[in-house]
Amino acid sequence: MNDPGYEILSLDDLDRLRSTDGTLLLRPLRRRLGFQPFGVNAWEGEQPGDQVIEPHREASGTEELYVVVRGAARFTLGDESFDAPTGTLVHAPPNTFRSATTLSAGTIVLALGAQAGEAFAPSGWEDFYVAFALLRAGDVHGARATVQEALAREPDAWQGQYNAACFEALAGETDAALHYLRRAVALNPKVIEYAADDDDLSLLREDSRYAQLAQ
Amino acid sequence: MTWAHVDELECIELPDGFVWRPIRRHFDIRAFGVNAYTALGAGSPLVETHTENQLGHEEIYFVLRGRALFTIDGNEHELAAGQLVFVRDPSLQRGAVAVDEDTVVLALGGKPGQPHEVSAWEAMFAAVPAANREEWDEAIRIHDEALVERPEHPALLYNLACMEARGGRHLDALLHLQRAVALESKWAEYARRDSDFAAIRGEPGFP
Numbered sequence: 001m002n003d004p005g006y007e008i009l010s011l012d013d014l015d016r017l018r019s020t021d022g023t024l025l026l027r028p029l030r031r032r033l034g035f036q037p038f039g040v041n042a043w044e045g046e047q048p049g050d051q052v053i054e055p056h057r058e059a060s061g062t063e064e065l066y067v068v069v070r071g072a073a074r075f076t077l078g079d080e081s082f083d084a085p086t087g088t089l090v091h092a093p094p095n096t097f098r099s100a101t102t103l104s105a106g107t108i109v110l111a112l113g114a115q116a117g118e119a120f121a122p123s124g125w126e127d128f129y130v131a132f133a134l135l136r137a138g139d140v141h142g143a144r145a146t147v148q149e150a151l152a153r154e155p156d157a158w159q160g161q162y163n164a165a166c167f168e169a170l171a172g173e174t175d176a177a178l179h180y181l182r183r184a185v186a187l188n189p190k191v192i193e194y195a196a197d198d199d200d201l202s203l204l205r206e207d208s209r210y211a212q213l214a215q
Numbered sequence: 216m217t218w219a220h221v222d223e224l225e226c227i228e229l230p231d232g233f234v235w236r237p238i239r240r241h242f243d244i245r246a247f248g249v250n251a252y253t254a255l256g257a258g259s260p261l262v263e264t265h266t267e268n269q270l271g272h273e274e275i276y277f278v279l280r281g282r283a284l285f286t287i288d289g290n291e292h293e294l295a296a297g298q299l300v301f302v303r304d305p306s307l308q309r310g311a312v313a314v315d316e317d318t319v320v321l322a323l324g325g326k327p328g329q330p331h332e333v334s335a336w337e338a339m340f341a342a343v344p345a346a347n348r349e350e351w352d353e354a355i356r357i358h359d360e361a362l363v364e365r366p367e368h369p370a371l372l373y374n375l376a377c378m379e380a381r382g383g384r385h386l387d388a389l390l391h392l393q394r395a396v397a398l399e400s401k402w403a404e405y406a407r408r409d410s411d412f413a414a415i416r417g418e419p420g421f422p
Contacts, residue, residue, distance in 0.1 A: 005304030006287050011297045033301045037273055037325025038247040063246040065238070067321065069279055070297065077217055087279060087319065090218040091242035108297075110277070112323065116245035117330050 007033065011042055011069070011108060017133035023051045026133075027108070031126050038114035039123070045073065045102025045109075052109050055099035058092070064113040066090040066100070071107025073100040124150040128163040132170070140171055158187035166200035177201070178209050185213060217242070221251050221279065221319055227343055233260040235340050236319075239333070247331050248272070248324045251279070254313030261320055264310030267302070270334065272324040274302045276311065281318030285311040335361060335371045342378065351382025369399040377411035385415050396422045 014027035027042035029035075039062075045052035052073050058064060066075070072085045076099045077092060083103065084090060092098040100109060114120045127150035134143035147164050154160050161184035168177035181204065184191045192214050195201050204210045224236040236251035238244070254261045261283050267274060276285065277299040285292045285300055288307040293314060294300065302309050311320065325331050338361030345353035358375040365371055372395035379388035392412070395402045403422035406412050415421060 003303075004288065004290075005307050006300055006302045006309075008292055008294065008298065008300050011299075033275070034303075035273060035275060035301060035323075036327035037329075038323075038331070040275065040323060063244060065242065065244060065247075065249060067279070069277070075218070082218065084218065085220070087221045088218060089221060089224075089238060089242070091244065092217070096217075110321075112247055112249060114246035114325075114331065118246075119328050119330050120247075120325070 009033065014042065015130075015133075016044065017130060018136070019054075019129065020132050020136075024054055025050075026129060028126060028130055029110075030122070031130065036120065036122075038112060038120045040110060040112050041126070042069070043109050043111060045071070045100075045107040047105055048102055050102045050107075051100075052102045052107055053098060053100035053111065055097070057097050058094050058113070061094045061115045061118075062113045063094055063116055064092045064098070064111060066092065066098075067110040067112070069108050069110050071105070072103040073107050073109055074103055075100045122153070124154055124157060124160045124163065127153075128160075128167070131163075131167055135167065135171060143167070144171070156187065158184045158191055161187060162191055162194070165195075165204075166198065169201050169203045172203065174203060174207055177204055178207065178213070181210075182213060224251065226253070227340060228255070229263075229340060229343060231260055231263055233263055237337065237341060238321075240337055240341060245331065245333070248322075248334065250322045252311075252320045252322060254316070254318055257313055257316045259313055260310070261313045261318060262309065262311035262322065264308060266308050267305035267324070270324075271305050271326045273305070273327060274309070274322060274324040276300050276302070276309075277321040277323070279319040279321050281313065281315035283311045283318050283320055284314050285309065333361075333364065335365055335368045337361070338371060339374050342374070346378060346381075349381070351378055351384075354378040355382060355384070367398060369395045369402060372398070373402045373405070376406075377409065380412050380415050383414075385418065388412070388415055389418055389420055392422060393420060 017026045025044040029042050030040045043052050068084045068086050068088045075084050075090050078096050127146050131143045131146040147167050151160050161180045165177045165180035227235045234253045238249045252261050278294045278296050280296050282295045287309045338357050342354040342357040355378045372391045376388045376392035
């Protein structure tokens with residue numbers, strides 16, 4: 001079938017993927033559409049009190065706009081907190097602390113983001129978020145394909161190599177995990193310090209080759 | 216303020232009957248393009264019929280409230296709150312009318328692989344209320360502000376010349392019109408038919 005050049009979609013058609021720690025629920029919109037100009041994703045809070053926007057700052061210089069498109073959320077922006085019903089727009093400049101919890105069941109917040117003055121490139125976190133969710137759901141093949149997509153796009157990013165090491169360790173593939181960890185360490189020697197406390201990598205720490213890498 | 220409800224944003228009724236809610240401009244967002252559109256009533260224009268050939272933007276239209284009847288490349292689609300249309304191909308004609316009176320559509324757009332550049336049309340739209348009130352100094356100020364970032368934008372220069380001609384700044388109008396025409400010759404033809412220039416059409420140097 002020919003590509004018509006446009007696509008209709010409902011937020012409810014998107015996958016619903018839990019974060020590794022179980023606190024967040026992502027509907028990966030940008031990745032699903034292949035939208036290229038900037039980041040746009042939907043975050044869901046199923047029940048009142050659920051975290052819908054992770055408490056964080058965008059140290060990378062990313063400017064964000066959150067739009068409450070369903071339900072209502074309680075936002076914290078800097079040192080102010082406020083209720084945000086459907087239709088509320090929340091602008092978070094880089095480095096501003098932001099966080100939101102759900103006020104009503106089924107709340108959805110769109111998150112738009114990019115760096116001013118920079119061409120947008122999809123961040124590997126989207127791929128790895130999806131890959132880890134697929135792995136937990138038992139789709140190892142689909143998960144690994146997603147990891148490979150991320151690595152192909154940013155082969156020299158230590159973060160991607162490190163996440164691939166975590167992924168393979170969780171998948172039980174020690175050799176592959178060590179391979180990626182070596183590459184991550186070569187790109188950023190500090191990685192070995194992160195690896196020391198990372199639960200995802202427990203499998204590797206029992207291996208003598210890990211000890212050699214850590215020396 | 217760093218947060219606002221979409222209903223609290225400025226409500227700018229444009230000549231073709233649709234209503235622009237300037238989100239990007241309200242927050243001075245520099246990293247991406249985002250706006251909202253509302254309508255004057257059910258059945259009224261919501262999204263102007265246009266292509267993105269000139270800007271090369273990919274666009275997402277997301278229905279935030281109500282229902283909208285989109286026409287994309289000649290095909291009609293009624294979308295309800297929570298639905299969106301992603302128009303990947305800039306050459307496709309797209310537009311929408313409101314099905315419900317209180318419909319709100321978010322428009323997200325940008326050019327792949329390029330840092331976001333504030334579109335010149337935003338200043339032209341933002342100046343519409345001042346121009347309608349014949350507050351020419353304010354309309355000129357909005358254009359001047361946009362020209363600081365885009366000094367060689369022909370459409371902005373042309374529109375500024377219109378405001379200046381209407382506001383009695385005839386020499387400025389002539390100079391800016393000449394600059395617009397020098398950058399893009401099509402503006403000479405527009406100027407010859409544009410009633411905004413009635414006061415300067417006979418001036419020497421009018422294109």
